[in-house]
Amino acid sequence: MAESSVSFLLDKLSWLLEAEVNLQRGVREDVEYIKDKLEHHKAILMVADSLENKNHELKEWVKSVRKIAEDMEDAIDEYDLRLVDHDQQGNNICYFQEICFYFKTMIARHIIASNIKGIKSKVEVISHRRPNISGVGSSSSKSRSPRLDSQGDALLLEEADLVGIEKPKKQLCDLLFNNESKREVISINGMGGLGKTTLAKQVYDDPEVKKHFKIHAWVNLSQSSKIEELLKDLVQQLHILIGKPVPEEIGMMKNDELKRLIKNLLQSRYLIVLDDVWYVTLWNAVKLALPNNNLGSRVILTTRKTNITELGKDFHLEFLPEKEAQDLFFRKTFQGNSCPPDLKEVCLEILQLCGGLPLAIVAISGVMATRKFEEEWKIVCRSIGSEIRGNDKLEDMKKVLSLSFNELPYYLKSCLLYLSVFPEFHPIEHMRLIRLWIAEGFVNGEDGKTLEEVADSYLKELLNRSFLQVVEKTSDGRMKTCRMHDLLREIVNLKSMDQNFATIAREDEQDTEWTEQVRRLSIINSFRNVLKQNKTIFKLRSLLMFALSDSLNHFSIRELCSSTGVNLLRVLDLQDAPLEDFPAEIVDLYLLKYLSLKNTKVKSIPCSIKKLKYxxxxxxxxxxxxxxxxxxxxxxxxxxxxxxxxxxxxxAHFHAKHGFKVAAPIGNMQSLQKLCYIEVDQGSGAIMVELGKLTQLRRLGIQKLRKEDGPTLCSSIEKMIHLRSVSISTITEDEILDIHAIKPPRYLKQLYLSGCLEKFPQWIKSCNNLVRVFLKWSRLKENPLVYLQGLPNLRHLEFLQVYVGETLCFKAEGFPSLKVLGLDDLEVLKSITIEKGAMQGLKKLIIQRCGSFKNVPLGIEHLTKLKSIEFFDMPDELLMKLRPNVGRDFWRVQHVPTVYTSYRRDGGWDVYSLETFGERETDSNHSSAKRSLELPTLWKV
Structure with a gap:
């Protein structure tokens, strides 16, 4: 992890040396010396994570390197803070002002030069104490080669000892036995400890599998496996299997020769299992030795990554369901007996921490089996992190969960450790996380990509490596929120504390010992605990607050973290805080890059916000x-x-969304990528022209557009070649939305239009990348489906008062990718026809407030993938036709798992299943019959 700190620092040092900065004499040479030495130390830092716990000398040395990197970062940021004249604008400064500024900052220059000389001395000391690289290198290779005990044990388990394996075993066998004659690759993937090896071994040893595949071989891999070793192992196994002696010259063969030999041996139907594949490069090299002999051969890979194969079938192993997790835990903890009543509650709490991870359940059950009293169980439950750190019985679990972390590249380690600042069970917003990573400096620039796009690739890589779980997706398939598995989170938290990456302050952990220096601080529930830390030195780069119970009306950041502890702050996240006024001292945090006051009661922003130049x-x-x-x-x-x-x-109310006004040339902000939502009803002509200067925009939100400004807006949008999302709303619902002259941006994916359309904008039908289209208050007389049905990637379509016709027909082959369809307040709509072949992937259908619609959609039975239908405030005549065993059209929807209807009641919505729809008046409180909805529509964008 020190590698991450050093690599981040090296980037800043490069900037300092390349920029035209006025350093004192000798300082540039000192900076160059520090940079060169740290570059030299990077090699040892790359393997330090997996070795420092076994080598005390290495651990202390790495700690020293990390401290030097932090001190040097402080020195550079102090330079930024002290030597930039925050009162001057641009380069229009006279000679006299330059002289004044030089003398004003002379003391600051001297202090910075002195700090850097002190850091240089420390670098010289650690360079002399640098551990032996060759010794570390050899121990590294030895430490990574053996299989972990827990993985080896997985190969010895009997099926009778396993829980929840029957279903995945059958699914995997079905893939092996299908009628496909060409060679197929099946990738069993998921996070460490899910039982991938166990499942593969149970299938591999199944008698029917052995009978079906004449040739079969199992190859054990590890992080350090080499292609040559793998190929030799496979050659030896195949020779033994067919009863031939292993060639003596195998030890001298090159990789190409070994591959040809394997190909010649695999002339019958075969099954090869490659257990624990870490790298794509390894698979890409081995696959050339496994011939496609058109005999129904199969290859099984177990891996923690989801992108190992390009054309293989992914078999993602899921966590154990609650019932099966309980069975496994009780069986292992109580030796087959039932759980004692007094331990039931704490048992469930511990199981929740295990999160359905079999390795965790088995490991923790071994710990709990020796504890008989409820209080002992509760202590473990409260302190699971320290238990993982100090309990030998959990060592294997810690190794398995740590292995993937140690293998991460440095830039992903910082990103993953950053997740420790979020509270447990807190869904982490996708875009919030990306913006925080960028503000922290964790994201490296790549040619042709924005930092946001690079950060998004980091997030996807963590998902592919099974570090993160998707909690919620958007309707068009994008990740909305994510989280870490609870026990993996504990491992990450331990690493974060060990490396002084972040400090977590909780109201319920007042006895926690704090580190000497705090660089990232996450305050959860209350900041009273922070005020007691008199011995702590705050050198904050990030300050985040979650679920605060304290009032922030008289909140002072400087009082919280000392007067000098926040000067270098880059991130201030006060989302959801009980805050009513903008804290005035924020504008003095000159280096701030990220400021969030989301979900607070702040009403205004001061003019002095301009001081936050970064x-x-x-x-x-x-x-x-x-x-x-x-x-x-x-x-x-x-x-x-x-x-x-x-x-x-x-x-669904036209004026439900409120944006902001600004009386200034918005076109000056040419770095903007997202601008939402600007109200343009005052001075709108000038604003439309200004918007055309924002050529880097990816998302644009416009409110209160007037008809006469439509053409100018179209002209401006044409210049936004990177635009992905556009939302435009007129000043009133009757105002004409004149946007017919747009030449649509090539990458446009999301389109939200609110306002009256005289005719359908023809350019929309050519936007082949669109995945979401929401139209509201369009009041079209022509059928909009004609123009939308050919969009190949459209996944979510919503209409609200869009069409004044009586019929809608979804043509065959239309809407090939549609997953969600919502129809709202189509007043005169009487019938819907769905031709066979239309919307074949539709999963969710919502129809609401269509008072004239009294017949079941014809052809709805063709939508075989439909998972749910929701009717909100629809005529009883329609709903009675769909009641099970009573309604004449029930057969059309009987294949749909969930069909609901609802009515407004007491300011909310009561939602009933169709089975209980007829009982709604006589039993309106029947808990199984209804649920309450705060909002009935999907219009939130």
Missing amino acids: LETLDLKHTYVTELPAEIVELERLRHLLVYRYDIVSY
């Missing part, structure tokens, strides 16, 4: 800010300006 993200979503000061446009580095809130009454 600010990249300003998140004011769901605050009461409705106008930004003109000075906001001086923040030329701002990439994400997010200011809007929804009226909670109903998202």
Whole structure:
């Protein structure tokens, strides 16, 4: 992990040396010396994570390197803070001002030079104490070669000892026995400890499998496996299997010769299992030796990654369901007996921590089996992190979960450790995490990509490596929130504490010992615990607060973390905090890059916000800010300006969304990538022209557009060649939305239009990348489906008062990728026809407030993948036709697992299944019959 700190620092040192900065004499040479020495030390740091716990000398040395990297980072940031004249604008400074500025900062220059000389001395000391690289290298290779005990044990388990394996075993056998004659590759993937090896071994040893495949071989791999070793192992196994002596010259053969030999041996139907494949390169080299002999041969890989094979079949192993997890835990903990009543509650808490991970359940059951009293169980439950650190019985589990972390490249280690700042069970927002990573400096630039796109690739890589789980997806398939498995989180938390990466302050952990220096601080529930830390030195780069119970009306960041502890702050995240006023001291945090006041009650932003020259993200979503000061446009580095809130009454109300006004040339903010939602009804002509200067925009949200400004807006949008998402709303629902002249951006994926359309915009039908289209209050007389049905990637379509016709027909082969369809308030709609072959992938259908619609959609029975239908506030005549065993059209929807209907009641919505629909008046409180919805629509964008 020190590798990450050093690599991050080296980037900053390169900037310092390349920039035209006025360093004192000798300082540049000192910086170059520090940079060269740290570059030299990177090789040993790359293997330190997996070795430092076994080598005390190495651990202390790595700690020293990390401390030097942090001190040097502080020195550079102090340079940034002290030697930049925050009162001057641009380069229009006279000679006299330059002289004044030089003398004003002379003391600061001297201090910085002195600090860097001190750091140079420390670098010289650690360079002399550098551990023996060759010794470390050899121990590294030895430490990685053996299989972990837990993986070896998986090969010895009997099927009678296993829980929950029957279903995945059958599914995997079905894949092996299918009628496909060409060679197929099946990748069993999932996080460490899920039982991938166990499942593969049970299938491999099954008598029917052995009978079906004449040739079969099992190859054990590890992180350090080499292609040559793998090929030799496979050659030896195959020779033994067919009863031939292993060639003596095998030890001298090159890889190509070994591959040809294997190909010649695999002339019958074969099954090869490669257990624990870590790298794509390894598989790509081995697959050339496994011939496609058109005999139904199969290859099984077990891996923690989901992208090992290009054309193989992914078999993602899931966590154990709750019942099976309980069975396994009780069997192992109580030796087959039932759980004692007094331990039932704490048992369930521990099982929740295990999260259905078989390795964790087995390991922790071994620990709990020796504890007989409830209080002992509760202590373990409260302190699972320290238990993992100190209990030998959990060592294998710790090794398995740590192995993947140690293998991560340095830039992903920082990103993963950052997740420790979020509370347990807290879904982490996709875009929030990406913006935080960028503000922290964890994301490296790549040619042709924005930092956001690079960060998104980091997130996907962590998903592919099974570090993260998707909690919630958007309707078009994108990840919305994610989280870590609870026990993996404990492992990451331990590493974060060991390496002083982040400090977590909780109200319920007041006795926790703090580190000497705090660089990232996450405050959960209350900041009272922070105020007691008199001996702690705050050198904060990030300050985040979650679920605060304290009032922040008189909140002071400087009082919280000492007067000097926040000067270098880059991230300030006060989302959800009980805050009503903008804290005035924020504008003095000159290096701040990320500021979030989301979901607070802040009403205004001061003009002095312009002092935050480095600010990249300003998140004011769901605050009461409705106008930004003109000075906001001086923040030329701002990439994400997010200011809007929804009226909670109903998202389907035209004026439900509120944006912001700004009286300034918004076109000056040319770094903007996201601008949502700007109200353009005042001085709108000039604003439309200004928007055309924002050529880096990826997302644009426009509110209160007037008809006469439509053509100018179209002209501006044409210049936004990177645009992915556009939302446009007119000033009133009767205002004409004139956007017919747009030449659509090539990458446009999401389109939200609210306002009256005289005719359907023809350009939409050519936007082949669109995945979401929401149209509201269009009031079209022509059928909009004609223009939308050919869009190849459209996954989510919503209509609200879009069409005034009586019939809608979904043509065969239309909407090939559609997953979600919502129809709302189509007043005169009387019938829907779905031709066979239309919307073949549709999973969710919502129809609401269509008062004239009284007949079941004809052809709905053709939608075989439909998972749910929801009717909101629809005529009883329609719903009675769908009641099971009573309605004449029930047969059309009997294949759909979930069909609900609802009615507004007491300000909310009561939702009934069709089975109980007829009982709604006589038994309106029947808990199994209904659930309550706060909002009936999907209009929230």
